[in-house]
Structure formats: structure tokens, C-alpha cells
Amino acid sequence: MSGHGTPTPMTSHRAEPLKGVAEVPGDKSISHRSLILGAMAIGETRISGLLEGDDVLDTAKAMQAFGAEVVNHGGGNWSVFGVGVGGFAEPDQVIDCGNSGTGVRLIMGTMATSPITATFTGDASLNGRPMARITDPLALFGTKAVGRKGGRLPMTIVGAAEPTPVRYVVPVPSAQVKSAVLLAGLNAPGKTVVIEKEATRDHSERMLAGFGAEITVEDTEEGRVITLTGRPELKPQEIAVPRDPSSAAFPVCAALITPGSDVLVPGIGLNPTRAGLFYTLQDMGADLTFENPREEGGEPVADLRAKYSPDMQGIEVPPARAASMIDEYPVLSVVAAFASGTTMMAGVKELRVKESDRIDAMARGLRANGVTVDEGEDWWSVDGLGPDGVPGGGTCESFLDHRIAMSFMVLGMGAQNPVTVDDGSPITTSFPIFEPLMTDLGAKFTRA
Template identity: 70%
Template structure:
């Protein structure tokens, strides 16, 4: 039973060709950051295209609780009157980040170098996720924290009264950890340095530069990604146009690839190389995707995708691509089930600490639907059914995980028998218009109660 909300079981049935345009909402990562950087700038930041999903709305509430003025002006249009770097005030109540790892970890970073105390919590999924990966580097700035065992939420963070700058090499490939350290470094004197062995999504770096921080990036002789941030800048308010979310676009794209006769147009999909690993992988599998009208939107390189049903083959995904498609492995494993041959996903252990253990959740659901898999701690291998087709016919557990729910619903659109998910309610955390958008393409997805 989820503590996210009342479970909403949903079912997807074999559908006719999917046709039309899938204009997915704003990018979740960029939406969180637009609110947080807006709150740390002096003056009014205007945001358009903000993702109004539960995760981002929780971050908006948190920014208000810390003293910023955050106002919804219209659909996706928000203004943030920031309090300036170092200007947050102690929240009067617990900050509840709901289902959002990004929200809680970035906000922990933002308050860690403020001389006050913040208590964080979240839903049943977030309370299981590891926070030590963020509280460990924040301790180097002088922040202290007390959480449940293994640093789980609820957790209280006592910010550093006299923060010191930090040099930190991230032990796991995580943009959330990198961003937490950089956000803490904003209110520390001197230079904060983050080094990552594998480069993760770079929205924090791009947006900090956009908001006027002094930040430089370089590749070290070992090939690592090194970021140097000068603390205590005055951030200048911005007009942020949030581009569409490539992680949400993955669902209509993958659905079109596996539902026979489909042709779907997906505008404005990020071509940022720290986010587009799924699309590279799909092309290697033989996907018929054309990348049209390349341009820049909201500071991100984007293209319009025209996607046609394709006969796909299994491939080995290079492990060094994992970070650039980390949220897309669940839906890739669905596509792999329909491909001819085996798809090997190695170097994916980070999937075990997402909203759910995504290797386990996908493995169990795929098996229940008649797909043979192999897994170990860091690997998921899917033996594609190809011409034999996917049986389906199971109810898959989603474990309060939006991407698991959407992935199995996509699977049901092309399986012989319907696929049910026990709880589709978490879809609202990242893709609140998923059902409407998929219905518009002709996908047979229904709620069961």
C-alpha cells in the first residue's frame, strides 16, 4: 500500500497505430532548478513552461517556506521573487518533498550553508532512499544532520554557521549529489570544486552560468569532469523558458516504436548529450527516428522527432552511456522485450536507489508478462521476443514509481493481453498529462476504478 496517495490501478490494451503529435510538458530537472535558482537570485525570475507535476510543486512550496515569493501566474507561468544567496530563512515547518529525490537533495544543498535548521521528509518511496550521498559532502561544509538509520528521511539538517568551501569527488555518478554540493558552495566563501568521473546531466552548471555565477568546467588529465564555482555571487534574476522533458518524451517515442503502424511527432526533444542516451540507443537498435529542425530552446539543444514503428534488434548499451539515460532504462527494457535478440544493460546499479529498485521492478513485471530476463546487482539483460510477441496479461507492481508505471502501460499497448499496473497515481509526479496525451495518440489506457 503506497503512502503516496490512494492507489489508482490502470490498464493498457493492445492499440491500433498511434498517430499525432506528442507535445510533452517541461523538463523536471530544469523546472526544479529554475525555482531554486530563482529563489536564490535578487529580484523577479519569470519562468515559462514549468512542469506542474507534484515533484516540482513540492519544490515551489519549499522555496516559499524558505522565504521566497513564488506565484503561479498561469499555466506553466510562474514568477519567483528571490531572497538572494544566503538569504533563506528558517522554515517554520517540516519540508515535505513528496516523491522527489531531486527536490530534497538539491534543497538540502541549498540550505546546508545557512545558519538554521531544516527537517525534511517525503513519501513512502523517498523515505527509503539514501541521503548519505548528500549529507556526507554537506558535512564537509560544516553542516550536521540527523536522520533515520543510513541517513534516511525524515532528516534534520543543521546548516553551517561559518561554511568553508569544499573540493569533492562524487563517489557515484549523480547530478543530484553534484548539484547539492554546488548549491551549498553558493553560500560558502572561496571556490567550491566538484569532480565527477562520469559526467552527469549539466543543467545546474548551465543555469548557474545563466544566473550570473562565476563557474568554470574543465576536463582533467584523467578525463574527469571538474567544476569550479566561486562562492557568494549575486545571482541575477532570469527569464527561464523550460524546454520539454526528454525523459517524458521517451514514453510516446517508445510506444510508437513498438505499436505496429504508428507514426508520432514529438517536438522539442533535448539533444543535450548528458540527457540523450536513450535516443542514441534506440537508433542503434534500428529505430526509425528522424531528428528534424535542430535548434536551441531555453538554452538547451533540441530537435523535433518523427518516430515510426520499427523492427528493432537487441544491443549492448555501453556502460559509459548509463548516466545520460539513467531514467530511461525502465522503458528501454520494455522496448527491448519487443526487439529481436538480447539487450544488455550493464553499469546500471544506480537504478536500485531510484523511486523503487528499478532493476527488480522491471525484472519482475517483465517475467510476469512472459519475457525472459537476467539480472545481477549492476546489470539487466532482456531477451527480446521479437516476432514471437510479448504475452502480457499480468498486473505489475509499481512501488510508488512513476517511470515503472508508465513503462508497463507502454508495454500493454503492444502486448497480446492487457497489462495492468497496481498504482498509476505516481505518474502525476513527473507527467501529469500522460493519460490525456497518450489517449490523444490513440493509446488504450484506462483507469480501473
């Protein structure tokens, strides 16, 4: 059962040509960070285009619980009246982060160096995800954590009363871990240094600099070295959230596999640490173009035009690209099923510890719909059946994972027979307008 409501079985039927403009919501990663950094600034931060999915709304509630004033003006326009670095109050209630791994890990980092205690929980999916990758580096600051066996939620974090700055090498590519350590470093004296051997999405670094933090980034033989000077006075900002590339992936990929389609997805953030999927699709031969490239809010942006692409070929996705498209592998595997030849995806062990084990979840669902999938601990491959070659007709488990549910809804749009998802309710965590947006383009979805 979803943590946000009753299970909602949904069926995706073969679609007519998809046509029109798909205005996807704001970027989830930037929305989380806008609320959190706004709460740590002094004064009013104004945010437009905020993603109003459950994950982000849970982060907004958390910032209120820690003492910030958060105001929803409607239409994606929000204000956050911050309490300053080190100004968080101890919350009266347990902090429920719903389904959001990003939310809980960033918030833990943010409060970890203040002398307060907070308890965190989430839905069944989030409570099954390991938190040691966050709590281990936070312990270096002097923070204490007590949770369930295996470092799982519910978990109580006791913030460090006298935090010390740290130097931390991120053991696996993870923007969540990097960001949690940097946010903790804001209230530690001196310089906190984070070293990542492989670059991950850099929204935190960009936004910290925008809010006035002293932060430097240097590429060295040791890796990407990020140095943050603690205890700045963050200045409130006006933030226009670009549209989410992870959400854009679904109408883009649906257009590529649905005959006769031509879809424009405007204003998509193309931060180079996030845009790996789109370059991978082009490598496969997708008719995908970037129009009107520009910069908004310090982030590169463009309009994406995706057209039906019957000549796509399976490829070996460069493992080095994994960090820039880790959330998009599920829907990429759907596209791979409609390509010719095998698509190999390696270096993706991180998918095993997302909202679900995404390799296992996608492999099960694809096999149930007539697609051959092979898998290992940190890789998987999909044998493409070519355009119009996927039988469909199967039922897929979403495992409380929004991206799994949406990926299989896309699969049904190009398959010969309808594809059913056992529970589509988690979709609201990141893409609350997914269903009406896709049906406006020409998708045919039904609910049980």
C-alpha cells in the same frame, strides 16, 4: 500506497496505430533548478513551460517555506521573487518533498550553508531512499544531519554557520550529488571544486552560469573539474523550460512497438548529457529521427519523429552511456522485449537506489508478462521476443515509482494481452498529462 493519493490500478490494452503530436511537459530537472536558483537570485525570475507535476510543485512550496515569493500565473508560467544567496529564512514547518529525490537533495544542498535548521520528509518511497550520498559531502562544509537509521528521511539538516569551501570527488555518477554540493558552495567563501569521473547531466552548471555565477568546467586527467566561486549575486532570469526528454521517452517508445504508428514529439531537450536513450534506440534500428534542430534557453532542442519499428535488434548498451539515460532504462527494457535478440544493460547500479529498485521492479513485471530477464547487481538483460511477441496478460507492481508505472503502461500497448499496473497514481509526480496525452494518440487505458 502512494504519498499523493489512493492507489489507482490501471490497465493498458493493445493499441491501434498511434498518430499525432505528443506535446509532453517541461523538463523536470530544469524546472526544479529554475525554482531553486530563482529563489537564490535578487528580483523576479520568470519561468515559462514549468512542469506542474507533484515533484516540482513540492519544490515550489519548499522555496516559499524558505522565504521566496512564488507566483503561479497559470499555463506553466511562474514568477519567483528571490531572497538572494544566503538569504533563506528558517521554515516554520517540516518540508515535505513528496516523491522527489531530486527536489529533496537539491534543496538540502541549497540550505546547507546557511545558519538555519530544516526538517525534510517525503512519501513512503522517498523516506526509504538513502541520503548519506548527500549528507556526507555536505558535512565537509560544516553541515550537520540527523535522520533515521541508514541515513533516511525524515531528516533534520542544521546549516553551517561558518561554511568552508570544499573539494569533492563524486564517488558515483550522480547529477544530484554534484548539484547539491555546487548549490551549497554558492554560500561558502572561496572556491568549491567538484570532480566527477564520468560526466552527468549538466543543467546545474549551465543554469548557474546563466544566473551570473562564476563557474568553470574543465576536462582533465582527473576527470571533469567544476569550480564555483562562492557568494555571487545571482541575477534573475527569464527561463523557457524545454520539454522533458525523460517524458518524451514514453510516447516515442510506444510508437516504436505499436504497429502502424507515426508520432511527432516537438521541442524536446537534447542536452548531450540527457539524450542517451534516443541514440541507443537508433543503434537498435529504431525509425527515430531528429527534425528542426535548434537551441532554446541555452539547451539544444529538436522535434522527434518516431515510427513503428518491427526490425529492431537487441544490442549491448555502452556502459559509458548510462549517466545520460539512467531514468530511461525501464522503458528501454520494454522496447528490448519487442526487439529480436538480447539487449544487455550494464553499469547501471544507480537504478537500485532510485524511487524503487528499478532493475528488480522491471524484471518482476516483465517476467509476469512472459519476458525472460536476467540480472546482476549492476546489470540486467532482456531477451527480446520480436514484434508482436510479448504475451502480456500480467499484473505489475509500480512500487510507488512513476517511471515503472508508465513503462508497463507502454508494454501493454504492444503486448498480445492487456497489462495491469497495481497503482498508476505516482505518474502525476512527473507526467501529470500522461494518460490524456497517450489516449489522444490512440492508447487504450482503463482504470479499475
